Amino acid sequence: MRKILQSAMVVVALGSAMVIAGVPAQAAPYSTAVITSPAPNTIVYKISNISDGTRRCDGRYSGTTSYTTPIIRIAPKSTANITVTGVPAGNYSTSWSCDSFSGGHQLVMVTGSPTGTPRVVPDSPVTPGSPGMSGSLGGFGSS
Numbered sequence: 238m239r240k241i242l243q244s245a246m247v248v249v250a251l252g253s254a255m256v257i258a259g260v261p262a263q264a265a266p267y268s269t270a271v272i273t274s275p276a277p278n279t280i281v282y283k284i285s286n287i288s289d290g291t292r293r294c295d296g297r298y299s300g301t302t303s304y305t306t307p308i309i310r311i312a313p314k315s316t317a318n319i320t321v322t323g324v325p326a327g328n329y330s331t332s333w334s335c336d337s338f339s340g341g342h343q344l345v346m347v348t349g350s351p352t353g354t355p356r357v358v359p360d361s362p363v364t365p366g367s368p369g370m371s372g373s374l375g376g377f378g379s380s
Contacts, residue, residue: 277349300329
């Protein structure tokens with residue numbers, strides 16, 4: 238009986254060690270995003286870098302058309318907008334990432350013209366609150 242208990246304890250200890258070793262390390266969140274369509278034929282990625290280092294970030298969407306924005310640098314403890322105009326009306330699966338780590342995914346509905354050629358415009362304010370506005374907080378580094 239004693240030998241069985243010792244064997245069982247060894248198996249439990251080894252199993253626990255393997256489970257702990259197999260758990261991936263979780264990095265602290267370093268960026269957040271809000272993705273909206275505040276105006277017809279427009280998608281805005283508002284990405285906040287909450288870390289102490291500069292981040293390289295971009296946005297992507299797919300639906301009626303697909304597009305990936307150029308990578309932008311975001312200074313520590315600051316926020317930047319990536320505004321894409323010319324997005325044909327439709328429903329889009331959008332995502333963003335910083336330093337090659339996926340920040341999250343969400344659906345965005347774009348209103349306006351059914352045709353267009355997507356392009357990034359310089360970081361400029363877009364007045365939110367138009368009837369077609371949609372979007373929510375992105376993830377903290379997970380989807």
